[in-house]
Amino acid sequence: MSQFDDTFEDLNSYLYNRLKQEIWNQVYQHGTKLRQEHLAKEYGVSRTPILRVLERLTAENILEYVPRRGFFVKRLSLDEMLNIFALREVLDGAAAKACALHASDEDIEEIRQFFAKFQGKWSSDLEQEYVIVDQQFHSRLTKLSGNKLLQEINDSFSINQFSYQKGLMRPPIETLAEHQSIIHAIVERDPLKAQLLAMEHIQKSMENIRLRFDEHKFPNR
Amino acid sequence: MSQFDDTFEDLNSYLYNRLKQEIWNQVYQHGTKLRQEHLAKEYGVSRTPILRVLERLTAENILEYVPRRGFFVKRLSLDEMLNIFALREVLDGAAAKACALHASDEDIEEIRQFFAKFQGKWSSDLEQEYVIVDQQFHSRLTKLSGNKLLQEINDSFSINQFSYQKGLMRPPIETLAEHQSIIHAIVERDPLKAQLLAMEHIQKSMENIRLRFDEHKFPNR
DNA sequence: CCGTTGCTTTTTGAATGCAAAAATCACTAT
DNA sequence: ATAGTGATTTTTGCATTCAAAAAGCAACGG
Structure with missing residues (x-):
């Protein structure tokens, strides 16, 4: 795994990946204060390299300083969540458009196969797998757009972490159809259509968040 | 100025602002290595706070580590420049749309006045001032969009630094008209039109970069 | 019972020290 | 000259230290 390379390559990026992962995995809850000494002990290093990582994650908007x-694990308000989706709307739109324009035929063929295994009946296992594939799909589109900035932004600002949290996803049946139509537009090399569909796709997820928040006031905090 | 507050508030953010400014002002050329000891002496502190700042600027894609x-001052390739503009296209579009939707009437009135002083004849002084106002205009739109993420992204990734570099700007006469029409669409509360015009505006700047690069191969090593 | 005050402990911010890696330089041999 | 080699200097990475700020806590008084 690439995580292992990092271990030997460079302590800094190893610690970075590890802490980011642990925040992702909710080892440290939103709002928690990250004490430097504690992390240092936990990871068996001194505070110096820890501080570098904290600084970096702060710049990425994953922590608050x-x-x-x-340093605190950033807790997102409804507004911030909606902001993230408003942003994803245009970012994913731009990525889909760029894919339709620039991606190679082989890459597009790969995309076309992405959701092949989800044609039949749904099972609980399959639904779990779908969440992963969903995430991979979006990140693949971003990558194939050829715009590295798009990738970097998606990695920062908690965008990815947040978007695929448990409890925020819409039912697969809904989103699968949308994914398929985005793929179709890309296969057809229709940039504008791909862009608009990708944007609608995110808009609907945004609407979903808004609804959930109104209902349960969110089971968070 | 807010820079002064920072000075007294917090060494960290003071150093951050100062170094960022100096990179902006080309005190350190693109590609230059920033030696920690040197910066520490320059700013009269030890390497520790310097390192924090360097780490942060790296996360913001302004430095390369x-x-x-x-740490090196990041040098942008043509592709990276074009990526920045491809991104600005959708970001500024989203900002303009959000302004047309959500900005208050007072804020819109303020925007309407932005380019009032540039109605008459152009002078060299006026052109210089225009560059500043141009930048303020875009950052104001971003702010009024109400989406803090948009602001943060524009501050990161060298986006703003890069976009208003000397030698990359189009003639004011061209861009002024475009600015006016964006403003008009916002005043009319036409989100879609505002978005599309803002996107076209950036597209044209992108085209401009491409042309310049082809011509002189860019006077930037 | 709650809030205030002052003392103790914890935690952060920044400087310093030291080992290891990288860069520089001088010297040699081709 | 140029390329290669080894010694010297510089620079980075991390640990440690210490002062200053913040948090925690206990005694006190309302």
Whole structure:
């Protein structure tokens, strides 16, 4: 795995990946303060390399830094969540458009196969797998757009972490159809259509968040 | 100025702003290696706070970090430049749309006045001022969109630094008209039109970069 | 019972020290 | 000259230290 390479290559990026992963996995809850000494002990290093990582994750908007107080796992308000989706709308739109324009035929063929295994009946296992493939699909489109900035932005600002949280996803049946139609537009090399469909796709997810929030006031915090 | 507040508030953000500014002002050329000791002496501090800042600017894509080698002022290739504009196209589009939708009447009135002083004849002074106002205009739209993420992204990834570099700007006469029509669409509360015009506006700047690059191979090594 | 005050402990911010890697330079041999 | 080699200097990476700020806590008074 690439995580192992990082281990030997460079302590800094190893710690970075590890902490980011643990935040992702909710080892540290939203709002938690990350004490430097604690992390240092946990990872068997001193505070110095920890601080570098904290600084970096802060710049990526995954942590929040309050001078003289410390670093906290960022807790997202409804507004911030909606902002993320408003952003994803245009980013994923741009990625889909660029794919339709620039991706190679082989890459497009690969995309076409992405959801092949989800044609039959749904099972609980399959639904779980779908969440992963969904995420891979979006990240693949971003990659194939050829715009590295798009990738970097998606990795920052908690965008990916947040978008695929448990409890926020729409039912696969809904989103599968949307994914298929985006793929279709890309296969047809119709940039505008791909863009608009990708944007609608995210808009609907955004609407979903809004609804859930209104209902349960969110089981978070 | 807010820069002064930062000075007294927090060494970290003071150093951050200062170094960022100096990179902006080309005190350190693209590609230059930033030696920690040198910066520490320059700013009269130790390497520790410097390192934090370097780490942060790296996450913002303004510096490049090579393990065991150091931090370098990032040099942008043509592709990276075009990527920035491809991104700005959708970001500024989203901002303009959000303004047309959500900005208050007072804020819109303020925007309407932005380019009032550029109605008459052009002078060299006025052209210089226009560059500033241009930048303020775009950043104002982003702010009024109400989406903080949009602002943060524009501040990161060298997007703003790069977009308003000397030598990349189009003639004011061209862009002024485009700015006016974007403003008009916002005043009319026409989100779609505002979005499309903003996107076209950036597209044209992108085309401009491409042309310049073809011509002179760019006077940037 | 709650809030305030002052003391103790914890945690952060920044400087310093030291080992290891990288860069530089001088020297040699081709 | 040029390429290659080894010694010296510089620079980075990480640990440690210490002062200053913040958090925690206990005694006190309302």
